[in-house]
Amino acid sequence: MTSRPRRALGAALARGWLLVLLLLAWEAAARRAQDLYFPPPTRIVRTMRELWWSGPPSRLWLSDLAVDDFVPSVSHLLLGWALAGVAGIVVGVGVGLSRVAFHLADPVLQFGRAVPPPTLIPFFMVAFGLGTSMQLAAIVFGVVWPVLLNTADGVRSVEPLQLDSARVFGLGGWARLRYVVLPAAAPRIFAGLRVALGFALILMVIAELMGSGEGIGSRLNAAEREFRPDRLWAGIVLLGAVGCVLNALFLLVERRVLAWHRGARRTIT
Amino acid sequence: MLDIAGLSHRYADGHQAVEDVELHVARGELVSIVGPSGCGKSTLLRCVAGLQRPSAGDISVAGRAVDGVPDDLAVVFQDYTRSLFPWLTVRDNVALPLRRRGLDRAERRARALAALAQVGLDGTAGKYPWQLSGGMQQRVAIARALAYRPALLLMDEPFGSVDAQTREDLEDLLLSVRGGTDGPGTDAPGTPAPGTEGMTILLVTHDIDESVYVADRVVVLTGAPGRVHSELPVELPAPRDQIGTRALPAFVRLRTEVGRAVRRPCTP
Numbered sequence: 001m002t003s004r005p006r007r008a009l010g011a012a013l014a015r016g017w018l019l020v021l022l023l024l025a026w027e028a029a030a031r032r033a034q035d036l037y038f039p040p041p042t043r044i045v046r047t048m049r050e051l052w053w054s055g056p057p058s059r060l061w062l063s064d065l066a067v068d069d070f071v072p073s074v075s076h077l078l079l080g081w082a083l084a085g086v087a088g089i090v091v092g093v094g095v096g097l098s099r100v101a102f103h104l105a106d107p108v109l110q111f112g113r114a115v116p117p118p119t120l121i122p123f124f125m126v127a128f129g130l131g132t133s134m135q136l137a138a139i140v141f142g143v144v145w146p147v148l149l150n151t152a153d154g155v156r157s158v159e160p161l162q163l164d165s166a167r168v169f170g171l172g173g174w175a176r177l178r179y180v181v182l183p184a185a186a187p188r189i190f191a192g193l194r195v196a197l198g199f200a201l202i203l204m205v206i207a208e209l210m211g212s213g214e215g216i217g218s219r220l221n222a223a224e225r226e227f228r229p230d231r232l233w234a235g236i237v238l239l240g241a242v243g244c245v246l247n248a249l250f251l252l253v254e255r256r257v258l259a260w261h262r263g264a265r266r267t268i269t
Numbered sequence: 270m271l272d273i274a275g276l277s278h279r280y281a282d283g284h285q286a287v288e289d290v291e292l293h294v295a296r297g298e299l300v301s302i303v304g305p306s307g308c309g310k311s312t313l314l315r316c317v318a319g320l321q322r323p324s325a326g327d328i329s330v331a332g333r334a335v336d337g338v339p340d341d342l343a344v345v346f347q348d349y350t351r352s353l354f355p356w357l358t359v360r361d362n363v364a365l366p367l368r369r370r371g372l373d374r375a376e377r378r379a380r381a382l383a384a385l386a387q388v389g390l391d392g393t394a395g396k397y398p399w400q401l402s403g404g405m406q407q408r409v410a411i412a413r414a415l416a417y418r419p420a421l422l423l424m425d426e427p428f429g430s431v432d433a434q435t436r437e438d439l440e441d442l443l444l445s446v447r448g449g450t451d452g453p454g455t456d457a458p459g460t461p462a463p464g465t466e467g468m469t470i471l472l473v474t475h476d477i478d479e480s481v482y483v484a485d486r487v488v489v490l491t492g493a494p495g496r497v498h499s500e501l502p503v504e505l506p507a508p509r510d511q512i513g514t515r516a517l518p519a520f521v522r523l524r525t526e527v528g529r530a531v532r533r534p535c536t537p
Binding site: 162164169171 | 318319320338340342343344346348351352353354355356357365366368369397399400413417
């Protein structure tokens with residue numbers, strides 16, 4: 001019982017010592033330099049606490065400002081990612097299942113993917129005005145490609161013998177899709193979804209910086225106007241943390257859903 | 270049960286795989302098709318399974334012309350690692366095809382477990398195929414086919430990817446599910462497992478001994494293109510066993526005859 005937390009601590013130390021060392025070095029360097037643009041980490045953390053973690057314990061210490069900033073940002077990010085995920089999987093399966101559809105759609109998809117998504121934000125601003133729909137459109141458009149292309153690729157590369165087995169044993173249409181094609185393509189679909197999650201964070205921030213009036217990105221804009229480098233740094237650190245947490249949660253789900261894939265790969269190699 | 274007449278198949282690249290094959294298999298018969306590699310054995314099987322539309326000829330299973338995969342047909346492929354589904358447990362691999370049989374979930378599971386017991390795989394139901402050895406994975410593939418209770422079972426070099434000892438075990442397993450011998454994994458030797466009475470089996474192999482040992486009749490194919498060279502009835506007493514049967518003069522004579530036919534130089 002006593003050795004388990006100790007072992008966990010040991011593992012954390014073994015993996016985290018470089019991070020701790022870098023933080024300490026940064027702290028020391030920033031204190032010596034006394035440069036307004038480069039506040040020490042402790043100052044950044046204090047700013048983060050003042051801005052976002054000064055609320056009542058009943059609300060996990062989240063301040064009103066935190067609720068105002070996080071809720072729109074994170075909800076738009078997740079909503080946009082989910083919409084793009086569903087659209088990407090549905091279209092990707094359609095394109096992947098039919099050779100004709102794939103060859104027809106491929107040039108279009110390659111072009112769509114090649115367009116840098118932020119360049120469309122000005123267009124979405126004109127089309128939707130500032131606000132949620134513009135931001136969602138930007139996220140969905142930017143994020144759908146890796147999901148779509150990975151899904152199409154995964155569906156196309158299902159083992160022919162697995163498809164033959166499904167046919168021989170009378171699994172047609174939906175059953176084949178549900179029990180054979182989608183699971184077989186799942187590793188690639190998940191890879192696409194993970195890349196998409198990273199893109200979604202980037203596009204969320206860009207859309208907010210370019211003017212959606214709310215969220216963490218607009219807080220960065222405000223810090224810039226008020227000339228508060230510490231608040232800018234607080235926003236940067238917060239966004240990094242959001243990215244890490246989302247990725248970790250995603251990996252947790254992926255590890256459960258694709259446990260078979262990891263196991264099967266381990267035994268083959 | 271199975272009637273093939275004038276079957277020819279030429280692939281899109283011009284390769285003539287089989288030519289004018291004639292074959293009739295009675296209900297309950299186990300026929301092995303043997304021939305050198307590249308003589309169109311697998312093409313023949315894929316055509317019967319409805320996975321490949323032949324260029325010419327007629328195939329009918331249980332009196333119905335094959336157009337798409339016939340209803341009461343199962344296949345055991347050689348490559349078990351790629352024909353089983355690695356994302357499903359062993360039990361679910363065996364139970365999945367039974368969805369088509371109109372059974373509810375509990376019935377499907379019960380039948381899957383029974384089939385697994387029949388092939389000597391009790392206690393592996395909750396495992397994944399890739400956690401098992403090659404021979405055990407091929408048993409899962411056989412259990413999947415047996416649980417489906419097909420009228421016609423096709424086996425495409427089913428024992429080609431396992432070691433020699435496992436191969437003999439699996440050959441005996443095949444005989445035992447047909448009720449021919451007491452093999453491992455059956456609690457009722459000498460009687461066919463439920464649902465397998467009258468099951469017709471077509472087994473493709475390139476192993477001459479195997480073709481004789483398991484079959485009621487051996488069909489020798491020569492290639493390329495594949496044609497039926499000869500058909501030899503196998504009249505060996507049941508139950509057969511690996512040591513005794515293979516020592517019988519009749520067995521030795523048959524395997525010599527089949528061997529000569531197989532090794533006959535190809536005629537263009």
